[in-house]
Amino acid sequence: MAASITDVARRAEVSTATVSRALRGLPNVSEATRERVLRAAEELQYSVSPHASRLASGRTGTVGVILPFVNRWFYSQVVAGIDSVLRANDLDVLLYNLGDERVHERFFARMPLRRRVDALIVLNLPLSAAECEALVSMDVPTAVLGTRIPGCWHVSIDNAEGASTAVRHLINLGHRRIGMITGALGDPRGFTTPIVRQHAYRTVLAQAGVAYDPDLEVPGHLEIEAAASAMAKLLSLPDPPTAVFAESDQMAFGALRTLTRMGLRAPDDVSVIGFDDHEAAELLDLTTVAQPVAHQGELLARQILDALSGASEEPTRVVVPTRLVVRGTTGAARVARSLYHISSPRPGPEPDQHSRTTAR
Amino acid sequence: MAASITDVARRAEVSTATVSRALRGLPNVSEATRERVLRAAEELQYSVSPHASRLASGRTGTVGVILPFVNRWFYSQVVAGIDSVLRANDLDVLLYNLGDERVHERFFARMPLRRRVDALIVLNLPLSAAECEALVSMDVPTAVLGTRIPGCWHVSIDNAEGASTAVRHLINLGHRRIGMITGALGDPRGFTTPIVRQHAYRTVLAQAGVAYDPDLEVPGHLEIEAAASAMAKLLSLPDPPTAVFAESDQMAFGALRTLTRMGLRAPDDVSVIGFDDHEAAELLDLTTVAQPVAHQGELLARQILDALSGASEEPTRVVVPTRLVVRGTTGAARVARSLYHISSPRPGPEPDQHSRTTAR
DNA sequence: AAAAACCATGTACACGTTTACATCAGTCCC
DNA sequence: GGGACTGATGTAAACGTGTACATGGTTTTT
Structure with missing residues (x-):
């Protein structure tokens, strides 16, 4: 025909x-x-006919992207970034969503990407050692976001720096009693991000001369509901925090919801800072540490192009900067007071007078 | 090897x-x-080797999905739905993001999907008649979301019903002065959704005996910024609305932001209702008309499977129901009052006493 | 018991490209 | 002016699979 x-x-x-x-x-x-x-x-x-062409040439013109979610904001942004630059270079993107445990296992059992892609991009996926090896054995250039695999190209943000910035922001506002809602620390497959961020939190507090209090660290499991409970737990402490660092905006949203439901407000009662600059962060006026999400996708794609064109032999590693975006959920600390015994008159600047400009 | x-x-x-x-x-x-x-x-x-297999058999094992955005909530949800069922049937998904005007043109100039996919899914993409014809000429089963193409499979929601429900909800709460923030009515390529929703709005108002006032219809162009301005415009009318129907949650978010920035609150000052049940709607406690987004993706994929397996010869059309989700941004109307001259005492139930349950 | 039907398997070609190699006509250089 | 080179073009062999058809054996039918 x-x-x-x-x-x-x-x-x-x-x-x-x-x-x-x-x-x-x-x-x-x-x-x-x-x-x-x-x-x-x-x-x-x-x-x-791409199939004939690919069969004859041996090049697939396709790069595989494996990730844990397609429908979450972060990943869809990254994929959009990857897609835009690869598409411009006439490469197809083949998405593999390994969020489901069974799908994940089946993927590594059958390795459906073998001989099917010219390159691989791995987004933030916790992998066992055996699984890493399986990917490496495919023998195609691989770029990894977040986690790290030896011999692969690499893009990440400086999590330690970003988390430190967040906590320092709270410190600089005068807060000393600072809680943290942490991510999935216990994941056996070893997401390192939560650990790094938590470490930064502890370090900055120590540098500020604040004594470590394990009660102030509560797991939020990267989910909105869990984070909401975590916030409730923090607020029910005998000596609740005046500020909270949530390890992701998602979790910060959960924290804010708890606040609202308890009739409290940010930053009047508690300051809240997140991490990511989720699209909804602006809506909720959430102060956060922004990372350039789509940009990271573009960088990954560029690395793949370099690898494929042979422009650069050795895998490179790119660390992209984060930036503090100050909005309305963080404000200067009041003098020590309980949530339940409002001290008056209130010292310190009114929250509304606080800078709400966006740092660029 | x-x-x-x-x-x-x-x-x-x-x-x-x-x-x-x-x-x-x-x-x-x-x-x-x-x-x-x-x-x-x-x-x-x-x-x-999929390429050899596909070359020999003539089947590509791939379905193309063309859409205007990959990184927006709605589309990423739909794609996730499509992906899950197609993947389970060993079909690949090839995403074509035609948001950019140039990409869009290039796509239809080169038709890169020709001989490359067994089927096509078109998500809510406004297409010219010539473009529709080009797609149809590919001669593969095609499923369309939202818009309608003759001879194609079809999934959509009942926009008229959904919009009517939203407006009736406001009417039933006692509102009579009801504004609408409309979508991109002027798009020459003919998105029909905004027109249908606007028509429903007018119809319900007429049925309730409310006189038509063109000032109460303001375009929001499906974007948060434009919607924020639209809301500002509504609130600056000599006789501002007591309730606003935003044609999408995105636009409702913009409206809420304007409200907040003006120091007003929903539903105390103005009730706001959206459309979609965006994931952030719950966070902002936005009353809205929910549509099952991922589910629509699954339905599209199922239609494709039916078409491919020959199970069903004639293209079918599925209309999925919407449902009203009542949250905290809509409340009973007060008696006539200006925003700037607060009438007291306040009649009607207090907003907090209003049902905040979620209709299922 | 022969004919027919059936089943497991093999043979060989088609699918539509890419590409190594061959060919051939100019061009260049001393 | 004849070899060496260059550039345009053609020839033909992959690439790895699917599948129509052929083959030969076994079972069923009459």
């Missing part, structure tokens, strides 16, 4: 080899014939 | 044809040889 390369060759009165060369812009084709071929292809509405 | 079908055939001491049949579970293979083949394949870590 559809025109094939032989049809074009016949019409242009050349061989299929010449058609192939002409269409792909290879050298050693005279301008005259190239034009003739192009016209013939146009007239026949010809387009190459 | 990787094992091919001939290697497996050699090891199992059969022909490649038998290997092919055994591996795909076709009939006319004895149990003994099938097992032998399976074992050989296992031992050699064999996996079929």
Whole structure:
């Protein structure tokens, strides 16, 4: 039905080899014939069969992306970034959503990407050692976001720096009693991000001369509900925090909801800071540490392009900066007071007078 | 390097044809040889080359999805739904993000999906007549979300019903002065959704005996900023509305932000209702008309499976129901009053006493 | 018991490209 | 002016699978 390369060759009165060369812009084709071929292809509405092309050339023109979620904000942003640059270079993106445990296992059992992709991008997926090895054994250039795999290209943010910034922001506002809602620390597969952020939190507090209090660290499991409970727990302490650092905006949203439901407000009663700059953060006026999400996707894709073109032999590692975005949920600390015994008059600046500008 | 079908055939001491049949579970293979083949394949870590397979069989095992955004909540949800059911049936999903005007044009100029996919899913993409024809000319089963293309499978929500429900909800709460923030009505390519929703709004108002006031309809262009301005415009009317129906949650968020910035609150000063049940709607406690987003993706995928398997010859059309989710941004209307001259005492129930249960 | 039907298996070609190699006509250089 | 080179083009062999058809053996039918 559809025109094939032989049809074009016949019409242009050349061989299929010449058609192939002409269409792909290879050298050693005279301008005259190239034009003739192009016209013939146009007239026949010809387009190459990718399968035949890939079978013959051995290149798949496809890069696989494996990730734990497609429908969460963070991942969809990253994928959009990857997609835009790969698409511009005529590469297809094949998404593998390994969020479901069974799908994950099946993926590594069957390795459906073997011989199917020219390169691989792994987004923030906790992998066992065996699984890493399985990926490496595919022997294609691989770029990894977040976690780290030896021999692979790498993009990440400086989590320690970002978390430190968040906590320092609270310290600088005068807070000393600072809680943290942590991520999934216990994941056996070893997400390192929560650990790094927690470590930064402890370090900054120590530097500020604040004594460590384990009660102020509550797990939020990266989810809104769990974070809401965590916040409730913090607020029910004998000596509740005046500020809370949630390890992700998602969790900060949960914390804010608890606050609202308890009739409290940020930052009047408790300051809250998140991490990510989720799209909803602006809506909720959440102070947060922003990371350039789509940009990280673009960087990963660029690394893949470099690897594929052979431009750069050795895998590189890129660390992108985070930036503090001050909005309305953090404010100067009041002098020590219980949540339940409002001290008056209130010292310190009114929260509304606090800077709400966005640091760029 | 990787094992091919001939290697497996050699090891199992059969022909490649038998290997092919055994591996795909076709009939006319004895149990003994099938097992032998399976074992050989296992031992050699064999996996079929999809390109060769597709070239030979003519089936691509791929369905193309074209959409205007990958990174917006709505679309990423739908894609997740599509992905889950197609993946389970060993079909690949090839995403084409046509949001950018240039990408869109290039897509229809080059038609890169021709001979590349077994089926097509079109998500809510406004298309010119010529573009529709181009898609239809690909001659593959096509499922469309939202808009409608003759001869294609179809999934949508009942926009008229959903919008009517939203407006009736406000009417039932006693509101009579009801504004609407509309979507991109002027798009030349003809998104029909905004028109339908606007029509429903007018109809319900008319049924309730409320006179039509063009000032109360303000375009929000499906964006948060535009919607925020629209809300500002509504509130600056000589006789501002006591309730506002925003055609999407996104726009409702913009409206709420304006409210907050003006020091007003929902529903105390103005009731706000949205449409979609965006994931952030719960966070902001926004009353809205929910549509099952991921579910629509699953339905589209199922239609494609039906079409591909030949189970159902004629394209079907599925309309999925919406449901009202009452949260905290809508409340009973007060008696007529200006925003700037608070009437007291306040009649009607206090907003906090209003039902905040979620209708299921 | 012969004919027919059936089943397991093999043979061989098609699918539509890419590409190594061959060919051939010019061009260059001393 | 003849070899050496260059550039345009053609030839033909992969690439790895699916599948129509052929083959030969076994079972069923009459």
